[in-house]
Amino acid sequence: MTRSSLFAPFELIDGDRSKGLVLLADHAFNALPDEYGDLGLPAAEFERHIAYDIGVETVTRKLAALTGAPAIMARFSRLLIDPNRGPDDPTLIRQLYDGTVVPGNYPISEGERQKRLDGFYTPYHDAVAALIASVARTSGAPPLVISIHSFTPFMQGRERPWHVGILWDRDDRAVRPLLEALKDEPGLVVGDNEPYDGALRGDTMFRHCTANGFAHALVELRQDLVVAEAGAAEWAERLAPILDAINARPDIHKVRMAGSRTGTL
Numbered sequence: 001m002t003r004s005s006l007f008a009p010f011e012l013i014d015g016d017r018s019k020g021l022v023l024l025a026d027h028a029f030n031a032l033p034d035e036y037g038d039l040g041l042p043a044a045e046f047e048r049h050i051a052y053d054i055g056v057e058t059v060t061r062k063l064a065a066l067t068g069a070p071a072i073m074a075r076f077s078r079l080l081i082d083p084n085r086g087p088d089d090p091t092l093i094r095q096l097y098d099g100t101v102v103p104g105n106y107p108i109s110e111g112e113r114q115k116r117l118d119g120f121y122t123p124y125h126d127a128v129a130a131l132i133a134s135v136a137r138t139s140g141a142p143p144l145v146i147s148i149h150s151f152t153p154f155m156q157g158r159e160r161p162w163h164v165g166i167l168w169d170r171d172d173r174a175v176r177p178l179l180e181a182l183k184d185e186p187g188l189v190v191g192d193n194e195p196y197d198g199a200l201r202g203d204t205m206f207r208h209c210t211a212n213g214f215a216h217a218l219v220e221l222r223q224d225l226v227v228a229e230a231g232a233a234e235w236a237e238r239l240a241p242i243l244d245a246i247n248a249r250p251d252i253h254k255v256r257m258a259g260s261r262t263g264t265l
Helices: 043-047 056-067 110-139 175-183 204-208 229-247
Strands: 010-013 021-025 071-074 144-151 164-167 190-192 216-222
Touching: 010 056, 010 110, 021 056, 021 110, 056 071, 056 144, 056 229, 071 110, 110 204, 144 204, 144 229, 164 175, 175 190, 175 216, 175 229, 204 216
Parallel strands: 021 071, 021 144, 144 216, 164 190
Antiparallel strands: 010 071, 164 216
């Protein structure tokens, strides 16, 4: 874990905004600002998936370099506040996560909750919205948005066999060709809305893509495959040409209001 008194809630990797592609990473870092110390947790907890998505920072940087697309990464640990949740989600600030009690989050006052929203969550989402709008203006069309995450090989004693999963709600424009391209690769076990369901009201994809009719997909990479730099590079090199091909499809850069399986919109 890293800490800093001068703490930026997000990092922008700039790129060619005329390409019409935006990369996001909600859980790339395990960092906390100095004022929060370690939230009462031992250092080892910040090396676990509860603090961040292992391997995602490296994958995102390499994928941005290979595609030339801009990217935004949230720089704060999800243990502080989870940017991939709606503001009213009960797991926005977790007090218990995969067996670990987070002392710094319990109890939490309404004032502290609002402070974290104002200081970290909202600036990140404002930056995401601003980048998407800028890419749309520069490219002259709605962008394709790809969010990068990672998942544990095991959860609650059960093996997760997928090497990669693609999460989505109802808009399959980017999802179908992405699934097809990955499934064409020998030996890959590809999950369709695995290991999680992509329909989550208020999450990043819902807020910035589903609600606006922008083509999108969330890519989940198994953490043991991307924890080392070589594995992260391999996955970035695998995904880059696939995303470039999807980004060139004529149906991608149009607004399509597909709705949501969450029953909202």
